[in-house]
Amino acid sequence: MERIEIPPDIVIRRLPLYARSLRYLLDEGIQFVSSQELGERINVTASQIRKDLSFFGEFGKQGIGYDVAKLLTHIEHILGLSQDWPMVLVGVGHLGQAIVHYEGFYTKGVKLVAIFDNDPAKLGQHIGEFPVLSQEHISPVVQTHSVKMAIVAVPAPQAQSVTDSLVEAGVRAILCYAPVILQVPDGIYVRYIDPITALHSMTYYLAREEERENQEERA
Amino acid sequence: MERIEIPPDIVIRRLPLYARSLRYLLDEGIQFVSSQELGERINVTASQIRKDLSFFGEFGKQGIGYDVAKLLTHIEHILGLSQDWPMVLVGVGHLGQAIVHYEGFYTKGVKLVAIFDNDPAKLGQHIGEFPVLSQEHISPVVQTHSVKMAIVAVPAPQAQSVTDSLVEAGVRAILCYAPVILQVPDGIYVRYIDPITALHSMTYYLAREEERENQEERA
DNA sequence: TAGATTGTTAATCGATTAACAATC
DNA sequence: TAGATTGTTAATCGATTAACAATC
Numbered sequence: 001m002e003r004i005e006i007p008p009d010i011v012i013r014r015l016p017l018y019a020r021s022l023r024y025l026l027d028e029g030i031q032f033v034s035s036q037e038l039g040e041r042i043n044v045t046a047s048q049i050r051k052d053l054s055f056f057g058e059f060g061k062q063g064i065g066y067d068v069a070k071l072l073t074h075i076e077h078i079l080g081l082s083q084d085w086p087m088v089l090v091g092v093g094h095l096g097q098a099i100v101h102y103e104g105f106y107t108k109g110v111k112l113v114a115i116f117d118n119d120p121a122k123l124g125q126h127i128g129e130f131p132v133l134s135q136e137h138i139s140p141v142v143q144t145h146s147v148k149m150a151i152v153a154v155p156a157p158q159a160q161s162v163t164d165s166l167v168e169a170g171v172r173a174i175l176c177y178a179p180v181i182l183q184v185p186d187g188i189y190v191r192y193i194d195p196i197t198a199l200h201s202m203t204y205y206l207a208r209e210e211e212r213e214n215q216e217e218r219a
Numbered sequence: 220m221e222r223i224e225i226p227p228d229i230v231i232r233r234l235p236l237y238a239r240s241l242r243y244l245l246d247e248g249i250q251f252v253s254s255q256e257l258g259e260r261i262n263v264t265a266s267q268i269r270k271d272l273s274f275f276g277e278f279g280k281q282g283i284g285y286d287v288a289k290l291l292t293h294i295e296h297i298l299g300l301s302q303d304w305p306m307v308l309v310g311v312g313h314l315g316q317a318i319v320h321y322e323g324f325y326t327k328g329v330k331l332v333a334i335f336d337n338d339p340a341k342l343g344q345h346i347g348e349f350p351v352l353s354q355e356h357i358s359p360v361v362q363t364h365s366v367k368m369a370i371v372a373v374p375a376p377q378a379q380s381v382t383d384s385l386v387e388a389g390v391r392a393i394l395c396y397a398p399v400i401l402q403v404p405d406g407i408y409v410r411y412i413d414p415i416t417a418l419h420s421m422t423y424y425l426a427r428e429e430e431r432e433n434q435e436e437r438a
Numbered sequence: 439t440a441g442a443t444t445g446t447t448a449a450t451c452g453a454t455t456a457a458c459a460a461t462c
Numbered sequence: 463t464a465g466a467t468t469g470t471t472a473a474t475c476g477a478t479t480a481a482c483a484a485t486c
Contacts, residue, residue, distance in 0.1 A: 009420075010453075016419035020398060034467060042400045046467090047455050054469055062468040063462045079419050080426025087418075098317030104398065104415050109422050148425050149418065172428065173421035175414060179239060179323065181261045189424050191417035195394060196323050198410035199306075199368065200235035200298050201228075202392035203328050205408050206367050207299025209391065229477075253443065265443090266479050273445055281444040282486040 007055035014052055015075055017042050022072040034065035081109035086145045088171075090162050091153035092117040092132050095177055099153060100127045110149060114141045135165070142169035153177045226274035233271055234294055236261050241291040253284035300328035305364045307390075309381050310372035311336040311351055314396055318372060319346045329368060333360045336373075354384070361388035372396045 021041050025033055035046035053059055053071075056078050060066045076082060087110045089096055099105060100115060114137075115130045117123070122132045133141065141147065150171045154162050159178035166174065173189040176182055179197070182190050240260050244252055254265035272278055272290075275297050279285045295301060306329045308315055318324060319334060333356075334349045336342070341351045352360065360366065369390045373381050378397035385393065392408040395401055398416070401409050 008453075012423050013416075013420045015423070016416040017400070019419070020416070021400075024399075036467080043402075045455065047457095048453090050467090050469060051454080058469065060468050061462055062460070063466045065467065078423065080422035080429075081419060083426075085422055085425060094317045094320040098313045099414075101313040107415055110418050149421065151414075173418075173425055175417055175421070180243075181236070181240075183262075189421045191421060193412055193414050193417065195318075195370075195412050196326055197232075197235040197239070198394055198412065199329050199392075200238070200300060201232045202368065202394070202408045202410060203299035203304055204231050204234070204297065206304060206392055207302075210299075227477075255443080264479065266481095267477090269443090269445060270478080277445065279444050280486055281484070282442045284443065 005055065007052075011052045011055060012079075014044070014048075015079055017044075018049065018052075019072060019075045019079065019081075022068050022075070025068045026072060030068055032065045033068055033071075035060070037065070076108065079109070084109060084111040085149045086111055086113045086147045087149040087151065088113060088138070088142060088147050088166075089115045089151045089153060090117070090135065090138065090166070091151075091155075091158075091177075092119075092122055092127055093153065093155075096153040097127055099151060099177075100130065113145050113147065135162070138162075138165050139169040142166065142171060147171060149173045149175075151175045151177070152182075156180050224274065226271075230271045230274060231298075233263070233267075234298055236263075237268065237271075238291060238294045238298065238300075241287050241294070244287045245291060249287055251284045252287055252290075254279070256284070295327065298328070303328060303330040304368050305330055305332045305366045306368040306370065307332060307357070307361060307366050307385075308334045308370045308372060309336070309354065309357065309385070310370075310374075310377075310396075311338075311341055311346055312372065312374075315370075315372040316346055318370060318396075319349065332364050332366065354381070357381075357384050358388040361385065361390060366390060368392045368394075370394045370396070371401075375399050 018038065021038060035049040039046045039049050057074070059071050059074055089099060089112060092100070092115055096115065096117070100112070105112060112130070115127060115132055116135050116138055117132050118135050123134055125132050148171060150166045152159055152162055152174055156178045159176060159180050160182060163174060163182045163184065167184060167188055172187070174182065174184070175191050175193065177193045179194060184190055237257065240257060254268040258265045258268050276293070278290050278293055308318060308331060311319070311334055315334065315336070319331070324331060331349070333352060334346060335352050335354050335357055337354050342353055344351050367390060369385045371378055371381055371393055375397045378395060378399050379401060382393060382401045382403065386403060386407055391406070393401065393403070394410050394412065396412045398413060403409055
């Protein structure tokens with residue numbers, strides 16, 4: 001068990017998928033799972049799962065596979081999900097409101113603690129249990145709660161400056177819903193939620209197919 | 220200009236980012252951009268941009284760079300955004316409603332034509348301009364409008380069966396908001412919007428940092 | 439022309455997969 | 463024990479980058 005090699009980011013990004021699948025297996029009452037079976041569920045090769053896990057230790061039993069509950073606990077621990085990371089949301093438009101209401105976010109590992117918006121019409125209003133605070137309060141709230149994680153759901157033109165405030169205040173990880181690439185200092189982690197870009201990459205294939213169909217017609 | 224090599228999917232996924240950045244440049248009134256400058260905006264190397272574009276043709280001028288408007292037109296054409304692909308949405312909970320209201324979706328390339336949900340309380344209601352239709356109507360609507368693209372925003376347990384109906388009806392590309400991996404036949408394109416997984420991959424790094432800080436404290 | 443930047447090739451880097459000894 | 467499956471190594475595959483001749 002060498003421990004020198006640090007796991008590549010791409011492996012880190014797959015771990016949450018493994019965890020999620022293991023949670024479903026647990027719900028189904030399945031006790032053991034092989035890398036083969038787990039792989040089939042998430043469209044990943046058995047080799048890849050075993051290789052990914054090998055960065056963190058040895059969790060399986062030859063001839064048996066993995067104990068679902070134990071492996072899940074291990075992965076959640078590796079991912080830092082044994083604690084709840086306090087999180088803030090900036091931007092409470094339609095999207096921000098859907099985020100506040102989305103049960104998915106009330107999950108292991110993260111905990112929303114405050115929401116911010118600069119629209120005077122929204123200030124003081126409650127969304128779910130959270131009062132909408134002005135963005136001036138970002139810095140004190142982030143510092144008071146040691147918030148390291150934030151969701152940016154403001155319109156594109158404001159995303160960079162909001163990000164700058166968050167980072168300045170001490171946030172280290174940002175989930176960005178705005179259609180922009182954020183410029184952040186080294187050591188700040190950013191992930192994007194970008195449905196339009198995802199759609200636009202699929203239209204490419206639809207267009208290719210249509211082209212092919214038209215060619216066949218003409219032939 | 221060889222045309223034998225087919226562009227890898229990872230290149231196709233970057234094209235929409237290039238397009239988006241070019242749109243911003245156009246808004247700013249910038250006429251020419253080098254691969255270097257474009258790369259800096261989206262945190263990608265100049266080499267990568269030039270290599271990516273080379274799969275599709277020669278769009279730049281030595282010594283000058285790329286004509287922003289022209290390159291954008293080229294990329295949009297490549298991505299199949301010269302036409303609007305009709306699209307349906309299945310699932311009109313908080314999330315689905317936010318999607319219907321999100322202006323970002325009223326963009327070049329895709330056009331929402333119908334929304335579906337099986338909640339009897341919602342049937343017949345309007346969300347924006349769209350009446351909520353029962354899922355029985357998926358197949359006829361998809362076939363009538365030749366819909367090839369769909370958004371799945373139903374709860375996880377229903378996502379696979381909804382997907383099956385969509386594919387059966389003729390949909391070829393799916394944007395999935397449910398936290399599951401869909402099983403689809405070859406030649407069906409799926410992209411996932413998965414904020415929780417994104418958060419859970421960042422907590423990994425936060426946890427590592429915290430560990431490091433604690434070690435320093437002890438030292 | 440001189441300077442800048444492309445398009446493309448080859449080198450490098452990194453990720454995935456196949457294979458198998460170890461072992462439950 | 464026999465069968466199954468792990469963890470790990472080495473081979474393969476693919477993507478990124480550096481470098482540079484071509485050329486605007």
